[in-house]
Amino acid sequence: MWLYLLKRIVLAITIVVIAVTLVFLMIHAVPGDPAAALLGPRATPEMKAQLHQQMGLDKPFIVQIATFFGGLLHGNLGFDVFSQRPVADIVFEQLPYTIELVLASILWSVVVAVPLGCYSAMTRNAVIDQVVGIVAVATIAIPSFVMAVYALLIFAIVLGWLPAIGAGEGLSDSLVHLILPAFAIG
Structure with missing residues (x-):
């Protein structure tokens, strides 16, 4: 069991490293300037140069990726370009909502799938x-994102039964806000 768990953890880490490396490669392969895309058409060359320096885009590829993985090992995910807040703070701020969504999705799956599967097996x-x-x-x-878009269109926009965005205030409102995303994921 422990060997299987260790293999899965190593596989997960390998996948993350490969995915991040591919993202870094795509950023360099795509024509255009990431700083210009972030700052918009009115950005001055000085603003672009400052953002390049701030994001480390002026350094070679290998230095950029080594800096990122070094920061990742130390828990430093960098800073948000727009709010200048640490990304780790933003992630941990949203973590309770993510955990709620995961639990609601699992609950939705179990409540629907297990009885239907049992009944289907009996008949x-x-x-x-x-x-x-x-x-x-x-x-x-x-894909769950396609299911989410259609569920949003039908139940939130056309029928108006459920909210389209937000997390809700209070327990009952939060549960109503969880229905569409939990359905789409579960």
Whole structure:
């Protein structure tokens, strides 16, 4: 069990390192200037140069990526370009909402999937079994962000039953705000 867990952790770290390296490569491969894109069309050359220096874009690729991973190992995720706040603070500020969403998504999945799966198993090859199978495959095949967009359009925009954005105030309002995202992810 411990060996399996260690393998999964090493695999996860490897995937993150490869993904971050690919993002760094894409930033350098895409034509245009990231500083100009962030600052907009009215940015002066001095503003662009300052942002390049601040973000480390004036350094070679290998130095940029080594600096990033070095900071990551020390818990330094850098600073937000717009608010100048540490990214780690922003992430930890939003962490409770993320945990709520994960728990609500798991709960939604279990409450819906387990009873339907059990009923489907008891009534093999019945119409309900086939419908549940089709819905299960469809929900696995459709990416959650696509499901989220359509659920948002239908239930928040067209029908107006659920809120489109926000986390809500108080327990009951928070639960209502969790319905759409938990449905899309779960």
